[in-house]
Amino acid sequence: MKAQGMCAKPFEAVKQAFEDMFDDPQERGAGLCVQVGGEMVVDLWAGMADQEGTRPWTRDTLANTFCVVKPYVAVAVLMLVEEGKLELDAPVARYWPEFAQNGKAKVTLRQVMNHTAGLPALRAPDHNAMMYDWEHMLRVLEAEPLWWEPGTDLGYGTTTFGWILGELIRRVDGRDPCAFIHEKILDPHDLDVHLGVDEKHFHRIARFDSAIGRVGDPYSQALRTVLKSEPAHIATFAFTNPGMVPRRTSDPRWWAYRQPAVCGHGTAHGLAGFYSALLAGNFIGRELLSEFTREHSHGMDRVWMRPMRYGLGCMLEQQVDPTASHAMGPDTFGHIGLGGPISFADPERHVSFGFVTTTSGSHTMIDPRPGLLSSLVYAAL
Structure with missing residues (x-):
């Protein structure tokens, strides 16, 4: 499938890989944005925004991002x-x-x-x-x-x-809190990310659903087994009480939901733009940015049931675990969302990355789709 948008010549392999995603007939729609030093080098979208295949994905299609917004x-x-x-x-x-x-x-x-x-x-x-x-x-x-x-x-x-x-x-x-984030972070930088979508933008929201046969890495499979079979496990309570699940994302109450850590809707360029603005010195000063992105905790996370590293509200690079690596530099930081969306930054190379999708996989960390795309971005730098 041919993607719409722009792609700088050094990143043609990224565009090709993005288009190749749609060889899988389950793949409905997605967006990808990469910025380097605040400059757009990749801004692509393709596929359909609805499950019936009648509404084409556009640059301003809003995708459910789940926990990608925790750093906000x-x-x-x-x-x-x-x-x-x-x-x-x-x-x-x-x-x-x-x-x-x-x-x-x-x-x-x-x-x-x-x-x-x-x-x-x-x-x-x-x-x-x-x-x-x-x-x-x-x-x-x-x-x-x-x-x-x-x-x-x-x-x-x-x-x-x-x-x-x-x-x-x-x-x-x-x-x-969501009004604060919009007024102090999103709106001043024209970032197309919504923590509680206004009803006038409901028509822009893409429909989210699961793909069959994408089982995920071993950690993901073990977590899914616990969620299905151990109702009193801490992970089961964390992910289901209340539950952040794909079926909820067709509910207008969810679209308008103002919970600033689990419910966001955005475009790929909106997500990437947040990190470009942050790296450019906006929002917080250098000292607190360093505090935000340095390691504050690490170890076997009892909820994810896998090794994790955290800053202050962001996930940090996990090079020891290829299924949780951003495939860029060792100081990369950002956050994933359920089913595939992700946004992050590599401060060493001044790269910001945003990926959104409506086709949910079963990886609990970095989905193979953006993982491949980010590795190709890194190779092109």
Whole structure:
């Protein structure tokens, strides 16, 4: 399938690989953007935005990005740290006193951001019915006991990350966290990323679905087995209570959902543009950017059930695990989303990368599709 858009000559192999993705008849639609030093070198899209194959993908098609947006709320928090409104090593309860219940008084903002807080998941009962009610979910978090002593173990805060950081933004700034991110980060740089899509943009949203036969790497297969067979496992609670699943993405409530760590919709150029702006010195100063991207935690993550490295709200390069590598430099940082979307930056080469898709695979880290594309980008630099 021929891709639309532009591709600088040194990156022709990237374009070819992007077009070759669509040799698989299950592949519906996707977008890819690469920027080097803030300059667009690849901006491609192809396929269809609906499951019936009647609506062509365009440059402004919005794709579900799931957790790709976690670094956005992390950077928003760091902006407030820079303003002196938050402190990384202060207890969350300093700003949100009700959070201190059930042993959480000593949990720090830094521990939440590096996924060592001991609150990666919510236990039973089932919270899916109330997940769209922000105030209700805050009460649940306030009452939730820790899974372990803060700072002693590693577990990805799938949904809890967004509620905790979002509420801290609201408490010290007064704005809804997604409004803060739009007003301070997205809108000033014309980034086509939406944390809660306005109804007037609903027609731009591509339909998301799973592909058959893409089983994923061994870590992904082991995690999927646990999710299907162990209802009381911490990973099962983290990913299903409430659940961030493909079937939810056809629901207009999900499109409009304002949860700043699990629900984003965007274009590939919007995602890449965020990292280009960040590397160019926007949002936070050099000192906090270094703090954001340095390793704060690593080890076997109890939720992902695989080795992970984290900064303060971003995932760091995993060169020891080829199925989790960005295929670029050792200081690469960014974030993946369920089913294939990803965005990241290589600060050494000033590269920003964004990939969106509506065809969900089963890899829990970097999907082979963007993994191949990023390796070809790296080879062309």
